[in-house]
Each structure stands twice: as structure tokens, then as C-alpha cells.
Amino acid sequence: MPFPVKVSSCSCRYILRMEDTPDLELAINRFNRLVKEILNGDLRRTCFQPWEVDLLVDLQECGLTRSRRDEALRRYQRAVQHQLERGEIPPIKFSGFIGRRARKSGIPPAGSPAAEDPASLNP
DSSP, X not given: OOOOEEEOTTXXXXXXOGGGXXXXXXXXXXXXXHHHHHHHTOOOOOOOOHHHHHHHHHHHHHOOOHHHHHHHHHHHHHHHHHHHHTTXXXXXXXXXXXXXXXXXHTOOOTTSHHHHOGGGGXX
């Protein structure tokens, strides 16, 4: 049985209610399992939740090297765990997480024109 969700009017995130704790724990466990499989390079399952597919596609589209991706994925995992513990689902997109971190540190996100051609910053 799908769990009831409340859609926040200020964003497109789905917010779980407190009585949905078992589903929240399931989401956290599924997320941690997916991240572990990605980091180990051992993704063998064939059934995914829609948000898991979105994460896999987003990871591939970010174009990070494996070492940078793995490091970012570990930081992303911690951020998403906190987000899910607050009851927010689905998790923030990986590209959104990377973009936000890049804006905070002043580094252009991977795949952006500034990241591909640093000389374009100094015409």
C-alpha cells in the first residue's frame, strides 16, 4: 500500500508524515544500499524505485571522474540521510547537491560552461 504524502507548495518535494516511519526507514535503507552498491561497483538488482533511477541517471549525467564521484557520493549520502530523517522524500538530486556545494565554494559545477572552459571566466 503506498504511503500518503503531502506536497509542499513551495517545492516539488514529497513530505512524509510522522506515522509513515516504517516507510521512511525503508527509504533510508534502500538509499544506503543503492549508494553502497554504486561505491562498490556492484549494482546487480533489476528493480528500482523511480527516485533511485533518477539518482542513477543524474550520477551518470554529472560527468565526474570515479574518484571525485565517490567522494561526492559519500558527502551526498550523509546529506540525504539527514534529509530523509527529517521526512523529506524523494532525496535532493545529486546534481542539485553538487551545484549547491559548488556555489558555496565558488567552484563551477561539473558540466557547466565555466567548468569546461575556465579561460572563459577571464575574457
